[in-house]
Amino acid sequence: MDFDKVTLHCKLDEILKKHNNMSVLKLSEEIGHRRTTIMELLHNTNMDKKKISASLIVKLCVYFDITPNDLFEIRRVD
Numbered sequence: 001m002d003f004d005k006v007t008l009h010c011k012l013d014e015i016l017k018k019h020n021n022m023s024v025l026k027l028s029e030e031i032g033h034r035r036t037t038i039m040e041l042l043h044n045t046n047m048d049k050k051k052i053s054a055s056l057i058v059k060l061c062v063y064f065d066i067t068p069n070d071l072f073e074i075r076r077v078d
Contacts (some may be wrong), residue, residue, distance in 0.1 A: 007048055009075045010041045015064055031059040 016022045028035040033056055
């Protein structure tokens with residue numbers, strides 16, 4: 001397999017839409033995490049170089065009552 005042709009994709013955008021288009025600012029305040037980091041996840045900015053803390057993943061999963069599999073997926077890059 002060519003690992004350069006796959007990337008981690010965060011589905012936070014879809015999740016926020018399902019929660020009445022919750023704002024990043026509100027989410028940031030609710031879970032106590034930096035807004036800029038949440039924005040990067042929302043827009044999948046530099047996901048191939050990003051280090052996502054386990055504590056942030058846990059906060060998002062607990063807050064939205066989802067699993068890491070609901071939050072992330074592997075996608076092919078063309």
